[in-house]
Amino acid sequence: xxxxxxxxxxxxxxxxxxxxxxxxxxxxxxxxxxxxxxxxxxxxxxxxxxxxxxxxxxxxxxxxxxxxxxxxxxxxxxxxxxxxxxxxxxxxxxxxxxxxxxxxxxxxxxxxxxxxxxxxxxxxxxxxxxxxxxxxxxxxxxxxxxxxxxxxxxxxxxxxxxxxxxxxxxxxxxxxxxxxxxxxxxxxxxxxxxxxxxxxxxxxxxxxxxxxxxxxxxxxxxxxxxxxxxxxxxxxxxxxxxxxxxxxxxxxxxxxxxxxxxxxxxxxxxxxxxxxxxxxxxxxxxxxxxxxxxxxxxxxxxxxxxxxxxxxxxxxxxxxxxxxxxxxxxxxxxxxxxxxxxxxxxxxxxxxxxxxxxxxxxxxxxxxxxxxxxxxxxxxxxxxxxxxxxxxxxxxxxxxxxxxxxxxxxxxxxxxxxxxxxxxxxxxxx
Ligand code: SPQ
Numbered sequence: 001x002x003x004x005x006x007x008x009x010x011x012x013x014x015x016x017x018x019x020x021x022x023x024x025x026x027x028x029x030x031x032x033x034x035x036x037x038x039x040x041x042x043x044x045x046x047x048x049x050x051x052x053x054x055x056x057x058x059x060x061x062x063x064x065x066x067x068x069x070x071x072x073x074x075x076x077x078x079x080x081x082x083x084x085x086x087x088x089x090x091x092x093x094x095x096x097x098x099x100x101x102x103x104x105x106x107x108x109x110x111x112x113x114x115x116x117x118x119x120x121x122x123x124x125x126x127x128x129x130x131x132x133x134x135x136x137x138x139x140x141x142x143x144x145x146x147x148x149x150x151x152x153x154x155x156x157x158x159x160x161x162x163x164x165x166x167x168x169x170x171x172x173x174x175x176x177x178x179x180x181x182x183x184x185x186x187x188x189x190x191x192x193x194x195x196x197x198x199x200x201x202x203x204x205x206x207x208x209x210x211x212x213x214x215x216x217x218x219x220x221x222x223x224x225x226x227x228x229x230x231x232x233x234x235x236x237x238x239x240x241x242x243x244x245x246x247x248x249x250x251x252x253x254x255x256x257x258x259x260x261x262x263x264x265x266x267x268x269x270x271x272x273x274x275x276x277x278x279x280x281x282x283x284x285x286x287x288x289x290x291x292x293x294x295x296x297x298x299x300x301x302x303x304x305x306x307x308x309x310x311x312x313x314x315x316x317x318x319x320x321x322x323x324x325x326x327x328x329x330x331x332x333x334x335x336x337x338x339x340x341x342x343x344x345x346x347x348x349x350x351x352x353x354x355x356x357x358x359x360x361x362x363x364x365x366x367x368x369x370x371x372x373x374x375x376x377x378x379x380x381x382x383x384x385x386x387x388x389x390x391x392x393x394x395x396x397x398x399x400x401x402x403x404x405x406x407x408x409x410x411x412x413x414x415x416x417x418x419x420x421x422x423x424x425x426x427x428x429x430x
Contacts, residue, residue: 019423045231135175135178180220193309243271
């Protein structure tokens, strides 16, 4: 396992970079292309470990996929053309792969077994297996289908109206994918809207999707048609650079072609409300997805309260926001974010414990955290705990701390941002 020693960025961060392709969109592009009829050409694909797990699973289901860096060509087989896999499907560290793929597999009369790494083994699966069973799929797993390994035997599904207790794009997408091959109409209603990449991309593949407030519906028996997908830069990866640009003195950075889908831009709202100097230019569209360049400069920041409907719009950015808040004047409260406890790690505990050890004034609450700033951070040893976003958040701490910070198990960062250190070096050497 690799580790990195991070030193204070004395000359600031400067220049322009293009962050890697969006992870959520890359997964969906491969999954939807695989169940479509005809060829799909994907560019800007994220060749991170999670999305490669999706590709490997689809290959085991008989799909021909050609990969060349960020270019991927998928020869769709139509959903009924997927093979019964001869071996266990391994999703690695990827929650998106196991939950979305479960929806597809639940709609097919084949038997499959899904496993992942130690982190996946602890993450709740009943949020998808529960509604898929209501649709008539047979699914088992540890603790009655709550945990991996999952065994799915599907087919002959009936559409449902599922009112989800949580705002989760993985739950919504899994049920909708099953609904595409079910009898009648399938509807998912969420308490707040989660990221809507599935709804947007299904349209690109020729599927009729109805969206009404917090509800999304599809009817069964629709055919997806191969297409061309250009993946925008990942705003969740950009978030680490945006926070670095705002807190490291003497910085001015521009991030090119970042996805600015409104269901993902909570981080931009938070930066603006905290007082960050930020501008958005070159707004355009990559298919159904809005994209823009984002410039950020070193800023004087103030604490704010973050909760309610904005949480699903920035859930993956909270580790970065926690670091940001340690450098803001006053109190920052993050609430309504219990979902952080069931990510790759318990992101409330891992962030609070590690930031506290570095000298931050931070406390965990039941549904988030409270941070009082600004506080200087001191050196020490930190760890990703196998969670890419925790690893990158700890690197941010090293860029501003008085002494160097060593971050253990930085390999995990390759899950979503394989060139993270190269991009950071570029910004430090301009
Ligand atoms: O795929 P995975 O491991 O679940 O990834 C994470 C991440 O930090 O990259 C969460 F740990 O992102 C999820 C996100 O939190 C990706 C996602 C999606 O692509 O649909 C949706 C969110 O999860 P959820 O549970 O709210 O649906």
